[in-house]
Amino acid sequence: MNVIQHHDPLFRVIPRPFFLIFIIAITLQFTPLLTTAEGAKPFFTNRTVKVRLQPDKSDKPVGRLFVASPLRVLDRKPGWLRVSLKGWYQEGAKRVLYALPGKRIFTLVLGRSAAAELRELTSQTDGDTGLTWTEAVFEGWIQDQAITDDxxxxxxxxxxxxxxxxxxxxxxxxxxxxxxxxxxxxxxxxxxxxxxxxxxxxxxxxxxxxxxxxxxxxxxxx
Ligand code: HEC
Structure with a gap:
């Protein structure tokens, strides 16, 4: 019969009770961070809303973010949220992000200059239409009343x-x-x-x- 033994070198260096306390301490340390990590939680726009590059009403809006678009909250300032959102654009038409490739469900429409702010992720070509779709991320500021998690x-x-x-x-x-x-x-x-x-x-x-x-x-x- 095989007797299972601990050969893990860590257990030899650090006595087991101390090792356990160490693990528990680390877990407790990070638990509050994990549960309040807003960035991981999906929110949705509850209306069509203007997007800006700065949290300031006098900053000219660079785009329109449509209702029910999924987004993440990256940062908060009084009255404002910095959000990131993903969408798909058709090759040659980078200013319009749709919710899904090939499906014209508006997520975000950007002004000409703001399209340069998009960070590209992956591309795919639709076999039926021959169109290439690219998934991209946009980050910008919206007013804080414009989202819900529901x-x-x-x-x-x-x-x-x-x-x-x-x-x-x-x-x-x-x-x-x-x-x-x-x-x-x-x-x-x-x-x-x-x-x-x-x-x-x-x-x-x-x-x-x-x-x-x-x-x-x-x-x-x-
Ligand atoms: C003022 C009257 C009116 C209202 C309000 C209305 N429709 Fe219609 N709908 C029509 C008529 C008339 C037709 C027949 C086809 C046509 O005229 O295009 C129709 C046809 C349709 C068709 C069938 C089209 C086809 O080609 O088979 C759909 C689907 C439809 N409507 C959805 C909607 C939706 C969704 C709304 C609400 C946003 C809506 N309708 C509001 C008058 C109306």
Whole structure:
């Protein structure tokens, strides 16, 4: 029979009780850090919001970040959050980031100069369309009221609008009967028919695009 013995040299150098105390101390030391590490937690924009390179209202906005976009919080200043977000752009059209490659779900639209701030991650070419999509990260400042960690509450507000305002002229349509890109085209026509403000139309569109035939199994997260 094999007797398992500890041959680990560390146990020889440091007596075991001290070793255990050492490990416990290290764990306690880092536990509060881990649980409060905001950077690891996903948040979502609860509205369409302007993005700036500085936490200052007089700094000209460099882009628009659309509702229900996943992001991470990197830093806080009174009234402001420094956030990072990921998205995909189509080769040659670096100013528009979409939530998923090939699916025109708006995440961020940047001004011409700000596109240079994007940090590229990976690229892939779509076999069907031949288009190349690149995933990129953007970092900037937004006002601190514009995020939530509760994506369900965003979707439930969107559903209420969809179920009440998109049923005035016809029956309620089924979100996963259309693709994300089909919803984009449909809402160009149907959105204005609701008479709702642009932001509300954008919220309905986001909901439908994330619950579409080709995205329903790939919910917004980052
Ligand atoms: C003011 C009336 C009105 C409102 C409000 C309205 N629609 Fe429509 N919808 C129509 C009409 C009329 C059609 C028939 C096709 C057409 O005219 O394009 C239609 C057709 C559709 C179709 C089918 C299109 C096709 O090609 O099969 C979808 C999907 C749709 N609407 C979704 C929506 C959504 C989502 C909303 C809410 C954002 C909405 N509609 C709000 C009038 C409306």
């Amino acid at each position: 994506l369900d509450s965003i979707w439930s507000a969107a559903w209420d609008l969809f179920a009440t305002r998109c049923t005035v002229c016809h029956q309620r349509r089924i979100p996963d009967k259309y693709t994300a890109n089909q919803w984009g085209a449909l809402l160009k026509v149907m959105g204005p028919r609701t008479g709702l403000p642009k932001d509300d139309q954008q919220l309905i569109l986001k909901y439908l695009q994330h619950h579409a035939r080709d995205t329903i199994d790939n919910q917004a997260s980052n």
